[in-house]
Amino acid sequence: MTGLTRRRLLKMAAVTGAGGVGLSAIGRLGGWAAASPQPVVLQTAKIQTKLMDVGPTDNVLTYGNAGMPPVLRMKKGEPFAARLINAIDDPTTIHWHGIRLPNKMDGVPFLVQPYVYTGDHFDYAFTPPDAGTFWYHPHCNTLEQMGHGLTGVIVVENPNDPKFDAEFVLNLRDWRLGDDGQFIDQFRPRDAARTGTYGTVRTANWLDQPQYDAPAGGLVRLRVAFTDVTRIYAFRVDGAEAMVMALDGNPVPERFSPDALLLGPGQRMELAIRMPDQEGAVVSLRDVRGTKPKILATLRAAGMSFKRDVRDVAPLEANPVAEVDLASAQHISLALSATAENIPSDGICGSLGYGFWAINKVPWPGDTPDPTTPLAELKLGKSYVIDMENLTPQSHPMHLHGMSFKVLSSSTRPVQPLISDTYLIQPNEKVSLGFVADNPGDWLLHCHIIEHQKSGMTSYVRVV
Ligand code: C2O
Ligand code: CU
Numbered sequence: 001m002t003g004l005t006r007r008r009l010l011k012m013a014a015v016t017g018a019g020g021v022g023l024s025a026i027g028r029l030g031g032w033a034a035a036s037p038q039p040v041v042l043q044t045a046k047i048q049t050k051l052m053d054v055g056p057t058d059n060v061l062t063y064g065n066a067g068m069p070p071v072l073r074m075k076k077g078e079p080f081a082a083r084l085i086n087a088i089d090d091p092t093t094i095h096w097h098g099i100r101l102p103n104k105m106d107g108v109p110f111l112v113q114p115y116v117y118t119g120d121h122f123d124y125a126f127t128p129p130d131a132g133t134f135w136y137h138p139h140c141n142t143l144e145q146m147g148h149g150l151t152g153v154i155v156v157e158n159p160n161d162p163k164f165d166a167e168f169v170l171n172l173r174d175w176r177l178g179d180d181g182q183f184i185d186q187f188r189p190r191d192a193a194r195t196g197t198y199g200t201v202r203t204a205n206w207l208d209q210p211q212y213d214a215p216a217g218g219l220v221r222l223r224v225a226f227t228d229v230t231r232i233y234a235f236r237v238d239g240a241e242a243m244v245m246a247l248d249g250n251p252v253p254e255r256f257s258p259d260a261l262l263l264g265p266g267q268r269m270e271l272a273i274r275m276p277d278q279e280g281a282v283v284s285l286r287d288v289r290g291t292k293p294k295i296l297a298t299l300r301a302a303g304m305s306f307k308r309d310v311r312d313v314a315p316l317e318a319n320p321v322a323e324v325d326l327a328s329a330q331h332i333s334l335a336l337s338a339t340a341e342n343i344p345s346d347g348i349c350g351s352l353g354y355g356f357w358a359i360n361k362v363p364w365p366g367d368t369p370d371p372t373t374p375l376a377e378l379k380l381g382k383s384y385v386i387d388m389e390n391l392t393p394q395s396h397p398m399h400l401h402g403m404s405f406k407v408l409s410s411s412t413r414p415v416q417p418l419i420s421d422t423y424l425i426q427p428n429e430k431v432s433l434g435f436v437a438d439n440p441g442d443w444l445l446h447c448h449i450i451e452h453q454k455s456g457m458t459s460y461v462r463v464v
Pocket of ligand 2: 395396397447448449452453457
């Protein structure tokens, strides 16, 4: 990869002189209020930051230069533009996870756009059709780049949204650091063949258990993005009434309180939380999965009680997602399995060099210039149902690019007809996901546990 970078760099230097890219459109580093035709500048950077008490961690990657990648705010139905400037020593791209946009803007190298090499830039422009919580990340050498920090949250606002007394955004993720606070190997092959390799340090907004003040008795809108490369959470709120309003960027048909709600890499959740009346009372946001439950962050009630009622929160407006026509829908069978087939380790976008997983028996790491044939060719405007079966002993957060699906049924549990882009399928589960193929192009479908994705659990559909 470095070879490629250098060759390309030399070419660039010959054409442009040393600097390369003109930096006329420097973004507003403070606010990042984004919904203007002026592009937001997202420049990749390698920084030092404090993630452990022992001292700063080197080789942390971000956009901008001030800690965590900025929360990008867009407006539903209004044009958004961003210039990615690549200032790290590795090709990259940006994928806008969950946003339905033109294929050329989807950020998948080889399939839809060229690599953005060191010193080069790429201009993204699209109009988000849906309001909700989304996120952005590279789609190249992702285990390394996301593992080192490149995961940011997107809020798409809707002017008709209900009013809250406060809003918080949480970017939940881990880091694989040693006792000295420095990065250790991002994965272990034996874990990649199972759940994926877990981080050693857990953060919310790059902090250990941050606490935020919110008005006592007030209504809080909490947007949570699960951006870790591996970890699945069982989410619970203690100390306050809380309702799930939206999942994966879309309102839930029926609100419910999150009691160990399972959420995997790539997913998002929006909660309405009614703060306790008493000043100083603390609400904790917890992950109760596994043997080491963890308080992720806390909210502290401040001031005199607003005396609000969580049932007063008006419903969120549905997003304009086309309704699947079940009568005419064609079914696509999709089996997730383990494999022992080897994947050549000459991938040039961060292949791990292992083949552990497959979709319909084909292991593809998603990063060869000559991709495997698409899983299916879909006709523009027609309805489809993906019948997906998990033949493995692991859970997989399966993510479809470019289109939103509706969860129709599951073989193992009652499901709400959620609209989503990422479904966390359990072992031995069969699920049916319906959608209208209304966005032309090549769209990835992959597990968002990045080690699974990069060791075979990737495919794509072609809409023509
Ligand atoms: Cu969150 Cu293929 O991506
Ligand atoms: Cu997986």
